[in-house]
Amino acid sequence: MNENYKKYRERLILTVIIIVLMFFIGFTDGGRSSVNIAERFLGDLITPVVGVASKGINAISKGVEEIVNIPNIVKENKRLQNENLTLRDENLLLSDIVARSDYLRNEHELLSNSKFxxxxxxxxxxxxxxxxxxxxxxxxxxxxxxxxxxxxxxxxxxxxxxxxxxxxxxxxxxxxxxxxxxxxxxxxxxxxxxxxxxxxxxxxxxxxxxxxxxxxxxxxxxxxxxxxxxxxxxxxxxxxxxxxxxxxxxxxxxxxxxxxxxxxxxxxxxxxxxxxxxxxxxx
Missing domain, CATH: 2.40.10.350 (Rod shape-determining protein MreC, domain 2)
Structure with missing residues (x-):
């Protein structure tokens, strides 16, 4: 789904650029090497619009991508939570072993050497x-x-x-x-x-x-x-x-x-x- 939105955005930007180019080509088709004042005015007017439109499309596309990616974010967050719980359990187990190490060592020694x-x-x-x-x-x-x-x-x-x-x-x-x-x-x-x-x-x-x-x-x-x-x-x-x-x-x-x-x-x-x-x- 992310790929479809990227393609849609690119096509829209390309379409706007083509329209602007066709506009200028129409004005300069008569063999003139430069645009006149009216053409320059229209170019100056259209260029910011194209820039704003492009930024808007990029922002919308990015927002859509983030929304579409929410399930993956939730899944990754769940994985990290489970990993954290596992590490905490392992830490508790190691702490317990360390706390009981003297007893376990003494128990082993006694079971091995006691006369009882x-x-x-x-x-x-x-x-x-x-x-x-x-x-x-x-x-x-x-x-x-x-x-x-x-x-x-x-x-x-x-x-x-x-x-x-x-x-x-x-x-x-x-x-x-x-x-x-x-x-x-x-x-x-x-x-x-x-x-x-x-x-x-x-x-x-x-x-x-x-x-x-x-x-x-x-x-x-x-x-x-x-x-x-x-x-x-x-x-x-x-x-x-x-x-x-x-x-x-x-x-x-x-x-x-x-x-x-x-x-x-x-x-x-x-x-x-x-x-x-x-x-x-x-x-």
Whole structure:
């Protein structure tokens, strides 16, 4: 359709030019070499008209071309929008991978080197209970049982990937399980100070930290000591990294040495976990 309008415009301009030329030829046909005053006057009068007409025709033709080209413009705009959405999705995916790179690396290392029989699971939501227990997408069909220990890969201060304690399985379905986190109330964890091998128990939570005490009030424990599960009470599998001591208080009244501990796991970024199933620990 654009080509037809171009041809129409060209023919119209050509027709006007031919008419003007014929006019001048008619006046000069008598063998005269120049036009007279009347002919010059008519030429001066017609030439601007031809110029204006040509510009008008060009403008109209261009406008028509733009109108005719609207579907192509809309199509191109839609293509660019789709391309922009695709690039945005790819950017979000890359950002997610970068944000999760440490976890993915730790997970791979743990699955390759852990002495435990592990089942990977994704957190799919929270229960409707007041303490918001996490739900995962694996259950008894994957070998998970009640009271199984839940962990995730954590990089220790020695830059070694170890099992970080998340909690324990509280309830199990065929393809789902409910986790009780160590930062919840009424969760007790018996621990060992990895530096001195002295023990204690964590029995309180205080938001982002957990608190407990040493069995021996004379224990040698200081800030920055690392605590691991001891296995006492058979609630948690032994030798799982619990966290780092940040504060030690001597409670002379109760003859106890109290400790405040920052958990090894960042519960604000908990998306995937691993469950230790069966009796798979090797001494």
């Amino acid at each position: 029989n592990l089942v990977k699971a994704n957190i799919i939501g929270k229960s409707s209970e007041a303490n918001d227990k996490y739900l995962i997408d694996k259950g008894s069909l994957s070998g998970i049982s009640r009271l199984d220990t839940v962990i995730m890969g954590i990089q220790s201060s020695e830059n070694v990937v170890v099992e970080g304690l998340v909690g324990k399985i509280e309830d199990v379905g065929d393809n789902w399980s409910k986790i009780s986190l160590i930062i919840e109330e009424n969760n007790s964890i018996s621990f060992t100070n990895i530096r001195t091998q002295e023990g204690g128990i964590i029995n309180q939570t205080n938001g982002e930290t957990v608190e407990g005490y040493m069995f021996d009030s004379r224990s040698d424990i200081i800030a920055d000591d690392r605590l691991y599960t001891s296995g006492l009470g058979e609630i948690y599998v032994p030798r799982i990294y619990v966290g780092r001591v940040t504060n030690v208080i001597n409670d002379d009244e109760n003859l106890r040495k109290k400790v405040t501990v920052v958990p090894a796991v960042d519960f604000e970024k908990l998306n995937n976990v691993m469950v230790i199933i069966g009796d798979s620990y090797e001494e």
